[in-house]
Amino acid sequence: MSAQATNNPTSENAGYLRIATEEAWAPIEMLDLYRRMLAKNEGGPGFERLIGHYMTSDAERPRFVRDRLTDLGESRLADMDAVGVDHAVLGLTSPGTQALAPDAAREIATLSNDHLAEACRRYPARFSGLAAVGFEDVPGAVKELERGITDLGLKGLICNSHIRGHYLDEQQFYPILEALEALEVPLYLHPNTPNDIMIGPLAEAGLDGGIYGFAVETGMHLLRIITSGVLDRFPRLKIVVGHLGEGLPFWFYRLDYMHGGQVASKRYEAIKPLQLKVSEYFRRNIWLTSSGMPWAPTIMYTREVVGPDRVMYAMDYPYQYLAEEVRMQDNLPMSSQEKVQFFQDNAIRVFDLDETAISSGRVSRV
Structure with missing residues (x-):
């Protein structure tokens, strides 16, 4: 699977840095563990459908993904150069540690963070990273998160949605x-396949993955965080969500209306009054990326309803690697300053990136 860079402008000509904010990677050790789990029929139906496809299929796309996921060097950099991407914010690919038993999750998270931090030190102009943790060992997760941020210089936490059927509002x-x-x-709340209870009807129809199931599962996870009151308890918590918010911005009116009705009726024990409307948390706590969603009408609508300071560029490499999608977003109906904000400034602010370091490695080749 290749991206054609013909007529793709460099970042020098574009007038902004292209910072891609949802880019996946995986250590070889984790993929080897996944293969052993598949051989033993471990991990459940969602894991088998996701990892089984990418680890075993001979189709062009999964072969490309397998080849590129583990690369934190020349091949990945060449692909970034080919489409004019200056900098990638890297996170452990789905399902990450979250399909693993607690001991294995803890070990893979530590190994992953060490490898990723080393790549960021080696290529500071090109890579930043998100920490991984083993979520089920909560004290260990806090310790590893603190190590990843304060000692290793990573820029946030990757959560590949549900944690073996559990959610962060718990x-x-x-x-x-x-x-x-x-x-x-x-x-960074990143998609996973639906949990074992949800996946049945979606899998029957071939809709359990990126085509729809990811959005169903991850959108629900984000809504659980909001409606449970987590963001009232942690009002300074910052959450980044890809795929333009997994469809939720298009539901804002209905979410606000229905949530208000549920609060009034006291129908559900889980639904309590909130300090803000559901949609208002997107303007206070949540940022969205355009990963896999390069279509101008959806990007422009999302910017309108959540605010232009809340939407930023992403590619979704190596799962979605197309030069045409970069050009589509270069051609968005925005002013020059709005494009600087979309491609560059929002990411620098949210992830606390070093603009000077990134600028020093500015892409000048196609």
């Missing part, structure tokens, strides 16, 4: 959210 995970708030770094 009180057991509050210490992790408290640590994120104290460290002032964002949580």
Whole structure:
């Protein structure tokens, strides 16, 4: 799977840095563990459908993904150069540590963070990274998150949505959210296949993956965080969500209306009054990326309803690697300053990136 760079402008000509904010990677050790789990029929149906496809299919796209996921050097950099991407914010690919038993999750998170931090030190102009943790060992997760941020210089936490069927609104995970708030770094809520209870009807129809199931599962996770009152408890928590918010911005009116009705009716024990409307948390706590969603009408609508300071560029490499999608976003109907904000400034602010370092490696080749 290749991207054609013909007529793709360099970042020098564009007038802004292209910072891609949802880019995946994986250590070889984690993929080897996934293969052993598949051989033993471990991990559940969602894991098998996601990892089984990418680890075993001979189709062009999964072969390309397998080849590129583990590369933190020349091949990845060449692909970035070919489409004019200056800098990538890297996170552990789905399902990350979250399909693993607690001991294995802890070991893979530590190994992943060490490898990723080394790549960021080696290529500071090109890479930044998000920490991984083993979520089920909450004290260990807090310790590893703190090490990843304060010692290794990573820029946030990657959470590949559900944690073997559990969600971050559950009180057991509050210490992790408290640590994120104290460290002032964002949580990147990234998709996973639906949990074992949800996946059945979606899988029957072939809709369990990126085509729809990811959005169903991750959008629900984000809504659980909002409607449970987590963002009232942790008002300074920063959350980044890809794919333009997994469709939720298009539901704002209905979400606000229905949530208000549920609060009034006291129909659900889980639904309590909130300090803000559901949609208003997107303007206070949540940032969205355009990963896999380069179509101008959807980007422009999302910027309108959440604010232009809340939407930023992403590619979704290596799962979605197309030069045409970069050009589509270069051609968005925005002013020059709005494009600087979209491609560059929002990411620098949210992830606390070093603009000087990134500028020093500015892409000048196609």
